[in-house]
Amino acid sequence: MKQLFYLISVSILTFSCKNTTAPGETKPAANPKTEVAVAYPSDTIQLHNEVTLNAAATYLLKSDAKANSTGYITSMNVRPGDRISRGSVLFGLQTKEARALGNTINTLDKSFRFNGTTTVVSPATGYVVMLNHQIGDYVQDGEILATVTDASSFGFVVDVPYEYLQLIKNQNSLSVKLPDGNSLPAKIAKVMPSVDPVSQTVKVLLHVPGSSRIPENLIGTVTFSKTTAYGLSVPKMAILSDETQSSFWVMKMTNDTTAVKIPVVKGAETDKYIQIKSGNLTAKDRVIISGNFGLSDTATVKIKNP
Template sequence: MKKLFYLLLVSVFTFSCKKNVTVAAEEAKPEMKPKTEVNVAYPSDTIRLSNTITLNATATYLLKSDAKANSTGYITHMTIRLGDRISKGSVLFGLQTKEARALGNTINKLDKSFRFSGTTTVVSPATGYVVMLNHQIGDYVQDGEILATITDASSFGFVVDVPYEYLQLIKTQNSLSVKLPDGNSLPAKVAKVMPSVDAVSQTVKVLLQIAKSSTIPENLIGTVTLSKSTVYGLSVPKMAVLSDETQSSFWVMKMINDTTAIKTPVVKGTETDQYIQIKSGNITTKDKVITSGNFGLRDTATVKIKKH
């Protein structure tokens, strides 16, 4: 019995020692920090940064001309439809007075070779598009009544509501372009500035004239971008710059080696859609800054650069 007891005691002691050695070995292992996968980029000092403002521009015809009846009578024929493009002087309508119709029928019955009609014609007062038709063949109209409305192609342009503080800026632009919703851009120039300011919005209407307008519908909205200033300097991709909730302090995550990124405070300058100027901060064109995966990283974070 004593031998059995001693054997059990030795077995328990041996198992306990092995367990303690295993626990100690596990505790001695270094803690593995999780690595966040990131993309990096180098800052640049050759990018042109423009501080811009974008305004809406609405296609419009400043002038519209009315084709009016030149006598009282019936519309006997018309050569236009809504949306047609016509030239100045083109015949639009034919009119015949009530008296001429009655007299003409009587004369024609007496002498068919005379062919009296008593009709007059109405011509287009301008070159442009037919935007309104008020009558059709057979209608009886009064002298001076509006039969159709034609846009004046020479008055076409884009109207921009420009805040008054930017009025001189748009006047001094050497070249302007109107960007259309389909991605195309049209060269434009300032043609006219309206001599009044909107009382509520404090904006001035400015007419931009373009070279070609035949395919642009009225009321189409484009955009005009004005450059307020242009600078060159150290800049980083926009996604590299982080900020606090109050947008009062900014920083980038800079790589100090292949696996460690540190928080580096910076002062922002001019900002575009893709880049931000760095006015001051401990970064150079030789440093790598994190452009994705940087959100939420703490100072001295362990990261892994993605391979492309």
């Protein structure tokens, strides 16, 4: 009986030693690790701080085709939107007297050769943008019959802030990017000698070769470099800031699992990179470019497999 009691006591003691976790307690979980992607800063990228301005297609000059006598329109050879050449016949006119007399004079004297008709020709090469009359209308001498754009005056007008005027004039090459993604080479044709009193901008006309099919009032963009920066730069996604965007920092990896907060001062930036003017960074450091939002200083992270 004593031996049985001894064996039961030893068994209970052994089971109690193995089960050291108190009821209701759980084992401590491992610290969670945020998955991040990293990249190296670069000291070989040239950052161009660019200015983008809107450019509107326009015809600076429009010419009017006017009646050269008082009478009736007997023929019309154009329609709105037609492209015509300088000197093309647009309208035929018959004077009021000719219509009243008819062929009476020619019947009396055939050598007189009176018909009382005249023609109105195009004053410029371009497109017909407005027709004011139709066949049969009675018009006065000097009355505007049609308006024709002057193709030689076509260009893109850019409202350039005065502080950028010299910059755009110094550009060796410019291009106008159209809404469909195409780009056209352009050069400065004229700089208007006045400044808008409100916006303090100067109108600059850009000549674009081979632009005969571009419609008026189409809006494109012109981009040129304001400054060029050299030095250490990081991907734009690596830069973090506070709510007021008054201070900036990056998260730098000190080893494979720890990221620390490094304050930086920004310089020039593009759509992909930002220059680092100052900060404890080198081209050999790794900075976090994904998963860095909300990380605290000395955060525990896990680098994603590439």
